[in-house]
Amino acid sequence: MPRRTLLCTIAMLLLVAVSSALTIGTRAVAADDDTDDRISLEDAKKLKSPVPYTKESIARGKVLYRRDCTECHGADGKSQVDVIANATDLTDPEYWASGISEGEVYRSIRDGAGDAMPPFKDKVSKDEDLWDMTNFVRSLWPESARPKLAE
Numbered sequence: 001m002p003r004r005t006l007l008c009t010i011a012m013l014l015l016v017a018v019s020s021a022l023t024i025g026t027r028a029v030a031a032d033d034d035t036d037d038r039i040s041l042e043d044a045k046k047l048k049s050p051v052p053y054t055k056e057s058i059a060r061g062k063v064l065y066r067r068d069c070t071e072c073h074g075a076d077g078k079s080q081v082d083v084i085a086n087a088t089d090l091t092d093p094e095y096w097a098s099g100i101s102e103g104e105v106y107r108s109i110r111d112g113a114g115d116a117m118p119p120f121k122d123k124v125s126k127d128e129d130l131w132d133m134t135n136f137v138r139s140l141w142p143e144s145a146r147p148k149l150a151e
């Protein structure tokens, strides 16, 4: 019967639609659970940046910083922003709580820091963006604390 075939086809299509919706739903939940792949402080200390500290990287990092970070840390990194209290003064590494090696700064940006700094690993399109931000943040430090430009 052609009519039964049609109904059968519709039923099959519905089944496929429902099961793929379920699969997508499960994936979304898995992606939200970002607690497991955080980098430990110990591992962060050993991390070496794949992106050298160059003017180009700092410039790329600055663009990303303007997009993602100024609302809490301010355009100059000094965090004199009225809305959100207690964001770290990024220009003064002497008082930082989560480490100032390149891997530790990368970790703070990637996984978040303290109670109120959000993780950015899912908000950037590639890992290098996080390293560019790391390089930009380190360029805000006093000259004596800054890394040497690679060039």
Ligand code: HEC
Pocket (backbone or CB within 6 Å): 065, 068, 069, 070, 071, 072, 073, 084, 085, 086, 087, 088, 090, 095, 096, 097, 098, 099, 105, 108, 109, 113, 114, 115, 116, 117, 118, 120, 133, 137
């Ligand atoms: C929602 C507000 C908010 C945003 C957006 C934000 N931060 Fe933060 N950030 C904080 C707060 C609050 C802290 C202090 C966390 C703590 O140690 O308690 C912090 C801490 C940090 C630290 C660690 C400093 C330390 O003490 O070791 C770094 C590095 C940092 N932020 C960089 C960034 C960068 C780069 C961006 C943009 C990608 C950014 N932050 C975006 C609120 C924010």
